[in-house]
Amino acid sequence: MRIIFERTGGIMGLKSRLTINLDELPVDQSRNLSRLVDEANFFTLPKDSSGRPAPDSFQYTITVETDTTSHTVHTSDITAAEELRPLLQELSQRARSQRGSKA
């Protein structure tokens, strides 16, 4: 499984991007991410729930690819589905701690 995470907007208007190949992660981390994707019901989430942009909020684009399928979701701080938020938080956290290194 591969996850591509992109964050734009925010009060600085900066973009950050992160690609994660779950195969390359330690097993516990990879398992945790798979669980968050499952718990988000990711493949059933609407493609675009970004709504009318709210000033300074972040916009997110998340793509999850497996061997058989791929799904992309556009969302924002204001409109993200509750079940997606734990995954969003985990990906944001990873993107922040890898700032500066080219993902």
Add this chain to the structure above:
Amino acid sequence: MHAHHSILCITPPHMLQEIVRNGSPTQRDIALQTLITSEQIRGQRRVMKSMAAFMATAVPSGNKERAIYDVKNGTQLPGTLVRGEGDPASSDPAVNEAYDGSGVTYDLFFDIYGRNSINNNGLKLESNVHYQKGYDNAFWDGKQMVYGDGDEDLPVAERLFNRFTISLDIIAHELTHGVTQYEANLAYWDQAGALNESMSDVYGSLVKQYQRKQTASEADWIIGEGLFTSNVNGVGIRTMKAPGTAYNDPVLGKDPQPAHMKDYVRTVEDNGGVHINSGVPNHAFYVTALELGGNAWEKAGRIWYKTLTDKLQERSTFQQACDLTYEAAGELYGVNSLEQQAVKKGWDAVGITIGGDAPTGCLSTILGIFGMKAPAEN
């Protein structure tokens, strides 16, 4: 008092009454004192009585009402109420910063422009602190302000951002998004979005200047001073004085703001670069304010306020903002007044001419969606 008094002595009473009605608390006190004193000299004490009645009824008393909520690292808005209006200070600095910062912002809008809160009708100012964990941002969600704690969850050596309530101008920036929503309601994309952003930076900076009692030339015009940790090579997230120079950092990159239309950034990201191209109107305001001298919130701030509340519309462009601030300055201070000339100089400095046809940047956004590059629009 005497220095003020001598100036106010030559002011006609109807103007003093106007100051009593619309001035800042300090201006009101001075004006009222002057009115009373001059009436005493004339032996017409009964006027004092009527003035007291006037003060009780006719002076608008703003109803500043603040509420600070703790989101406790979650995302449910609003969080738990932790400080209401008039409540004693908290032991949590983020709570107090949000409380005090929204208070000073209310004061600038009320004292100087006579505006009673975000909707000009006493709307409660609601702020949420400790949003999420490691949330390096602040936003206005259409109803309330939301602040993250920056990089509090990372090791100190990796932290770039402090908590977002740390900068007064960030708080005022967010609150001004609310004012804009109730007034011009500028769309949050392309040039209208960059104007929306710029209004928030303008009043963000003016609130800081008002609190510090700084003139246009004394002010630093930095947005988000104190927001970066010492790990970042930068003074803040933007600068209205010299857009494009706020930071230049190995991790964050370089401040991408243009200070002139020739460097306008055509992009589809960030809603068409609303936080990038705001550098152009930001700098026009700065040049205007510097040209006028004195306190920027008085004249430049008033011209922009009139433009925001009476003239700009949802899809306004930079060219329209230029023409309409010029028009507003003419209405407030007279056609060909120094104030109107200062507005012209401000926009000239960023490459936009009164009555001209500056590119709108909209075509490039449409083309950008299809992965194409726009030709030079002029």
